[in-house]
Amino acid sequence: METTREGIVCSNLDQMDVVFDRTEVLHDTPTSYCPGCSHSVVHRLIMEVVEELGILEKTIGVAPVGCSVFAYHFMNVDMQQAAHGRATAVATGIKRVLPDKIVFSYQGDGDLAAIGTAETIHTINRGENIVMIFINNGIYGMTGGQMAPTTLEGDVTSTTPLGRDIYRQGHAIKITEMAALMDGSYYVTRQAVNSAKTVRKCKKAIKQAFQFQIDGKGGTSYVEVVSNCPSGWKMTPIEANKKIDEQVLDYYPLGDLKTPPKGD
Amino acid sequence: MGKKLLMKGNEALAEAAIRAGVKGYFGYPITPQSELLEYMATNLESRGGAFVQAESEVAAINMVYGASGTGTRVMTSTSSPGFSLMQEGVSYMACAELPCLLVNVVRGGPGLGTIQPSQGDYFQAVKGGGHGDYKLIVLAPNSVQEMADLVYLGFDLADKYRIPTLILSDGALGQMMESVEFPEYNVEEHLVDHSSWTTVGRENGREQHYITSLHLLSEKMEEINIHLQDKYKKIQENETRFEAIQTEDADILIVAFGLSSRSSQKALELAREQGLKVGILRPITLFPFPSEELKRLAKTVKGILVVEMNAGQMVEDVRLSIGSNIPVDFYGRMGGMIPQPDEIVEKIKSLSKQVKNLAG
């Protein structure tokens, strides 16, 4: 399928190399995500990493409850669907009985930082050698746009119609900073996918996280991806990605919060 | 093998599980079953399994879910309040058809309750304690020997039918010490090949396996439910187990499981000494319930006395099963109290009188 009805036609395509193509580790199924949703981008990055690292035959993912509950319909690896908040417990169960496999969990902000907080803290505390992917878009998308633990002060959601008030609803929680403080975490980083530049960096970080697991490095590798929710934020994808640059990243700055000690 | 050991119920169960090939134990401490967790902590990893003391029962059951999805023999154990916490995970596992062994060493409730034994979780166990239409295979031991024996059976049934199987024990059985002999059991011969559905990585590039209990399309969800119900029917037809003690000439039939069956056995002795023809039907599988055998016995006995350590739970299934006019009486102690043999004999006597009056 390609654009031939309109737009430019290339005269010397046969003299060109393909420098970017859709990875085979994504299902052909079009995603059910909203236009512009960061989930789709991160799914793609994880699958590209799985393909490039050659770990398709031993990768098992755990899908959360939330917009990405059907992650297994898009990511073409063995996956288990976990109860809300429990993805890292499920991942622990898999990794403990099959320690040679590569296991990753994929969670939204409600899953990881609300109902699953105990599992999040204790999985990291035990230093489970898994990759945790945290999609932080400051809202509960699947259920209609309610406040998340990471919703910023002042942001309007369906359960904070007047904007989040820190005295009534608490602060936006800095769970990734908590993860970095724990001895069980090995690599903790915060990335974004709201521009080509951040996408490139994010992919590098995800690849690093998986490589650490392949190398059997003790401890949990944790990648937070500051993401958008155009539908929940009631913005266009371009506006939503701009909000990340102009507002969200001030509170949740990008970069590595914890890197392994040198020589490790 | 062939050696008689003196062991505590909880520990006998744990030892049996290790011999039955359990390779993953995920649990949380709670009285009166913490010894099971501790036995696993001490012994499982040196004998080839993975042990995790989870942060809660909620986490534990989800670890069991994940590990079970790899086709590994796994289990957890808890007591009543902890089993309540696990219900969501159990419902998910029942729907996703994940085999595992669960153990509930029941204590007095409701609420935080007491640590003394009880049978107050019968409904929760056999009617499906979590949401949705599902059943678990429920096995009820009444001795330390059965705490061990039913583990082998439990794992085999769980694997055969892809169903979470529950051992419904109680605080006394968990704590008491009796002699136990572990049978010969070749794990390899009993393991089932689950490779058609397990999530272990797309080996040799095979197509993706995924495990889920989410089926948004109602037509599909109904299909899944019909499949589950068919499975439960098959289990009902093939896996019912019970013990019948002197039932063939009984006038009064005691129906009791677990610890209450032990008191009832003593009561039977005392009653028979006094010339009363008493028998005991002891369900070993609570699901599937021995309805057929009960129906059969209801034709020959004159009255049924159900003895439980609760407010009257299994008695409802007894009444449902027999569908006849013979009196069904109930004797129960709650909150951790154990029915005593002499109390049961009194009830047998009064039921006998009642039955005689009805006849005459």
Add this chain to the structure above:
Amino acid sequence: MAKIHGHVKIEIENCKGCELCVNECPQDSLKMSKNINEKGYHYAVLNDDTCTGCTNCALVCPEAIITVYRESKTAKEKIATITDVKNNISISVN
């Protein structure tokens, strides 16, 4: 005629009209079509020949429906021929 250094192909039926690729293209080569696909979305198209094959669009595309091509080094225009290397090296410029 200007040289095309890069090119993209877009699976327009799976485009959801998010416009992130249009926004990200440093050459402004991409544009949203006035037409809609079967799902009702306006889709992105390559509008002129200034594409350099930088892959920015494909990187931000949530649907992974963009394939990016870039001129390979072997396809450069011949500018000179070197002959008779053993004896006299002679170079003739085209």
